[in-house]
Amino acid sequence: MWNRRRVLALAGSTCAxxxxxxxxxxxxxxxxxxxxxxxxxxxxxxxxxAEAFExxxxxxxxxxxxxxxxxGLNKITAQRANPQVDLWTSIRSxxxxxxxxGLLATLDKDKIxxxxxMPKEFVKxxxxxxxxxxxxxxxxxxxxxxxxxxxxxxxxPRLKDKVGVTLALDRGSFLIVAALLNGGSEHKIEAxxxxxxxxxxxxxxxxxxxxxxxxxxxxxxxxxxxxxxxxNVYRHLxxxxxxxxxxxxxxxxxxxxxxxxxxxxxxxxxxxxxxxxYMLRPQYQTVMASIAGTVPAxxxxxxxxxxxxxxxxxxxxxxxSVDWDKVNAQYPEWEDRWVRAVQVR
Amino acid sequence: xxxxxxxLSALLLPGATIIAIFITMMVAMVRYSFxxxxxxxIGDGFTFEHxxxxxxxxxxxxxxxxxxRISLYCTLLTAVxxxxxxxxxxxxxxxxxxxxxxxxxIQFFTAYVIRTYAVMLIIGKTGLINTLLLSFHLVDQPVRxxxxxxxxxxxxxxxxxxxxxxxxxxxxQRISRNVEMAAASLGATPMRIFWTVIFPLSLPGVAxxxxxxxxxxLTSYIVPGLLGGGYSDMIANFxxxxxxxxxxxxxxxxxxxxxxxxxxxIVFTLNSLFDRLTRYERAR
Numbered sequence: 001m002w003n004r005r006r007v008l009a010l011a012g013s014t015c016a017x018x019x020x021x022x023x024x025x026x027x028x029x030x031x032x033x034x035x036x037x038x039x040x041x042x043x044x045x046x047x048x049x050a051e052a053f054e055x056x057x058x059x060x061x062x063x064x065x066x067x068x069x070x071x072g073l074n075k076i077t078a079q080r081a082n083p084q085v086d087l088w089t090s091i092r093s094x095x096x097x098x099x100x101x102g103l104l105a106t107l108d109k110d111k112i113x114x115x116x117x118m119p120k121e122f123v124k125x126x127x128x129x130x131x132x133x134x135x136x137x138x139x140x141x142x143x144x145x146x147x148x149x150x151x152x153x154x155x156x157p158r159l160k161d162k163v164g165v166t167l168a169l170d171r172g173s174f175l176i177v178a179a180l181l182n183g184g185s186e187h188k189i190e191a192x193x194x195x196x197x198x199x200x201x202x203x204x205x206x207x208x209x210x211x212x213x214x215x216x217x218x219x220x221x222x223x224x225x226x227x228x229x230x231x232n233v234y235r236h237l238x239x240x241x242x243x244x245x246x247x248x249x250x251x252x253x254x255x256x257x258x259x260x261x262x263x264x265x266x267x268x269x270x271x272x273x274x275x276x277x278y279m280l281r282p283q284y285q286t287v288m289a290s291i292a293g294t295v296p297a298x299x300x301x302x303x304x305x306x307x308x309x310x311x312x313x314x315x316x317x318x319x320x321s322v323d324w325d326k327v328n329a330q331y332p333e334w335e336d337r338w339v340r341a342v343q344v345r
Numbered sequence: 346x347x348x349x350x351x352x353l354s355a356l357l358l359p360g361a362t363i364i365a366i367f368i369t370m371m372v373a374m375v376r377y378s379f380x381x382x383x384x385x386x387i388g389d390g391f392t393f394e395h396x397x398x399x400x401x402x403x404x405x406x407x408x409x410x411x412x413x414r415i416s417l418y419c420t421l422l423t424a425v426x427x428x429x430x431x432x433x434x435x436x437x438x439x440x441x442x443x444x445x446x447x448x449x450x451i452q453f454f455t456a457y458v459i460r461t462y463a464v465m466l467i468i469g470k471t472g473l474i475n476t477l478l479l480s481f482h483l484v485d486q487p488v489r490x491x492x493x494x495x496x497x498x499x500x501x502x503x504x505x506x507x508x509x510x511x512x513x514x515x516x517x518q519r520i521s522r523n524v525e526m527a528a529a530s531l532g533a534t535p536m537r538i539f540w541t542v543i544f545p546l547s548l549p550g551v552a553x554x555x556x557x558x559x560x561x562x563l564t565s566y567i568v569p570g571l572l573g574g575g576y577s578d579m580i581a582n583f584x585x586x587x588x589x590x591x592x593x594x595x596x597x598x599x600x601x602x603x604x605x606x607x608x609x610x611i612v613f614t615l616n617s618l619f620d621r622l623t624r625y626e627r628a629r
Contacts, residue, residue: 070590077385077592097385097592161489168590205492206575208590220471221491332384332591340404343575 030271032060036072036085036261038210039065041235045292049284050275059271068209069094070168076103076261083263086272093171093324095127095257105260111273114280114298122297127257130279131294134230134311135170135254136247138213143223150248151177154226155195159202162223164216167338168208170254172327174227175334176320180250186326189334193341206343217243229254230310234293237310247311250320255297371605378598385592395599405583409604412579415494416562419501423558424551426502427509431550434510435517449507457504461571464500465491468572492574500568505561509554516550517543545623552619559615560608580604 035050037043043063050061066072069090076088080103090098098104104126109115115123122129139148145158154163166174175192176185178199184191204222207213210232216222217233236243258279260272278284285301288294293307295314303314378395382388399405430449434442452460467473468490475487490496520543528538566581573582580600588597 070592073592074589101385204574208575219465219469221469328384332587332593335586335591336404339575339578343578 030059030086030267032062033086033268033271033275034062034064034084035087035089035275036064036066036075037089039067040211042231042292045231045288046279048287048291049279052284053275053278057271057274059274061275068168070171073098077101080263083261085261086264086268087275088259088261089130089256090127090259091170091254092127092257092322093328095124095259096324097328098259099124099126103262105262105269107260107276108273111270112277112280114277117282117298117300118280119297119299122255122257124257127259128276128280129255129297130258131256131285131288131292131297132316133254133256133292133294134245134247134316135173135227135252136230136245137224137226138217138228138233138243138245139224140217140220140242141244142242143220145223147244148224148246151181151250153248154202154224155199157201159224161202161204163199163202163226164205164207164213164222164224165196165199165203165226165342166207166213167335167342169210169213169227170252171324172331172334173252173322175338176322176327177227177250177252180320186323186330189330193337196338196342200342203342231292231294234306237293237306245310247316249312249318251312251316251318252322253295253316253319256294374598375602377595378602380595382595383593385594387594395596396603398596399600399603405600406603408578408580408583409600409607411577412563412581413607415498415577415579416501416559416565419498419505419562420555420559422498423502423505423509423562424555427506427554427558428513428547428551430506431510431513431517434514449510452504452507458567458571460504461500461567464496464503464568464572468496468499491572492576494573494577496572496574497569497577497579500572501562501565504568505558508557508561512553512557513547513550516547516553520546548619548623552615552623555619556612556615559611563608563611564604 035046037046043065046061046063054060064075064085066075072088072090073094076083076085076098079085080101088098088104095104106125107115107123107128112128115128118128137148137151137154141147144162146153146156148154148156148159153159172186175189175196177192178195179185179189179192182191182195205216207216207225210229213225213228214232217225230245230247233243233245237245258276260269260276264272279288280298282296282298282301285296285298286304289296289301289307290304293304293310295307295311295316296303308314377387379391379393380387381390381392381394430445434445437445465472469475470487470489470491472491474490475484478484478488490499524542524546525538528542529535533541563579564581565579566585569577569579570582570585573579578586584597584600584604587593587600
């Protein structure tokens with residue numbers, strides 16, 4: 001028979017449950033950790049490392065998909081009170097936003113010894129680069145009237161209605177390229193919008209994600225994708241392939257950081273730190289780079305031979321460094337202006 | 346009596362749970378819409394600034410206006426096409442009705458995204474339409490249909506037709522054949538029978554289909570996202586971009602609340618209008 005005492009006892013024990021389970025959870029070693037990363041092919045990059053890690057430590061690595069870095073940021077923001085992932089791969093701009101929001105744990109050099117091997121510019125408080133992703137344009141030789149070699153080639157009238165462009169990918173980076181070509185930068189973005197106006201006759205469509213960009217090229221909707229990551233087409237490249245990737249100057253190299261998400265408990269964080277250290281080991285850096293078509297972030301790692309034939313030279317010279325603080329502060333304004341300037345016929 | 350209440354509660358519990366979750370989400374969205382703060386920040390406090398910003402800038406509420414316009418003419422097109430299909434099924438024999446019905450129902454088993462990709466294969470540069478036009482030498486260059494408002498309209502109509510056909514068909518099937526026979530026996534031509542007897546009696550189904558399809562198209566995200574190429578973004582795309590790309594959660598919430606209220610007003614208006622138009626049918 002239900003009386004007030006029993007109801008209160010039940011309610012009290014139900015409320016205590018999460019704390020008991022969380023305390024118990026914190027003490028047991030982690031059986032699995034979750035890595036929030038891009039889907040499909042991108043998970044293949046981590047699989048060999050994840051399998052080796054599981055074999056050595058007994059901790060399984062599970063993958064959670066994000067459609068893009070912004071999507072990942074939104075996921076971990078929404079999960080702030082009860083995070084569901086331990087690790088997150090992203091891009092610098094979104095890591096900065098997440099850091100400011102207090103979502104990421106500080107990397108402990110004592111628990112991640114391979115941090116000491118990494119160049120200083122790749123190690124921040126809340127994220128360490130696991131690879132460097134060349135950015136450039138990709139095109140199909142059977143659709144493009146000529147083979148573009150420089151950024152300015154995108155403005156060639158022979159590419160009328162044949163180019164796909166983006167603002168969303170890498171958070172305005174293509175707009176920054178347009179600005180740089182016109183004497184501006186992310187600090188003087190007016191030059192970028194002026195230059196994009198001149199590009200308009202060549203623009204066939206605007207895409208927002210990497211899969212969209214590949215699909216546009218594969219279906220023949222565009223001949224040239226103005227901005228993309230080498231890993232997107234790496235599998236398609238080869239001596240007999242009609243796909244080409246060009247990395248013109250100024251060079252853009254996105255360093256892709258991995259971060260540890262706060263709030264999952266000590267055991268989970270310890271396992272996540274171990275996995276980060278694993279990914280930084282030279283042999284696994286080379287494995288990931290070979291699959292992805294990226295440059296290893298650890299200078300002790302060997303660079304895949306196929307990559308050497310694609311990028312201008314290694315180390316890549318004159319890499320432009322974007323002020324992501326500036327970009328993050330201005331991006332909502334850029335987005336509105338881009339729609340008004342570009343996404344109208 | 347107590348047992349009856351227990352049984353009723355058990356039956357109502359699943360539905361009540363879903364409604365409670367939905368209400369909680371709506372309350373959270375409304376709360377965010379009044380919270381101060383810019384990108385990545387949802388502050389404490391209360392402000393109307395996001396509503397002011399959305400409604401005060403023609404560029405922003407222009408998305409809503411465009412969405413209303415596009416979904417209006419797409420719904421009318423869907424209604425015409427849906428009615429023709431439903432009427433053809435109504436007049437056909439059981440086998441034809443079964444086959445056409447199966448073709449329409451199969452679409453519900455296919456993910457919305459897949460169906461939209463299928464439309465891309467039809468209207469793209471190298472799609473079915475352009476392939477036919479080029480092979481019959483009707484055009485010299487592929488016609489731009491994908492990544493235009495026309496492409497979005499085609500996509501919206503194609504994915505919405507099943508939602509229009511079934512309510513209309515259900516309404517047609519409720520019409521007694523005796524009514525048609527009576528009209529014919531009094532000298533009415535088939536055309537007159539259709540416009541003065543069949544069509545008015547099928548209006549409840551048309552009304553239901555229009556309300557469903559209009560709301561579906563007004564708030565569509567995937568079709569304009571995939572088929573518009575950025576050139577025909579609708580209100581759902583705008584809200585998504587503001588929330589998920591610019592991280593302006595409160596502003597996006599305000600835009601969503603305005604859209605929700607407008608949608609509720611549209612449903613109320615359409616229902617009132619169709620109530621008046623179908624009063625004879627309801628009086629039967």
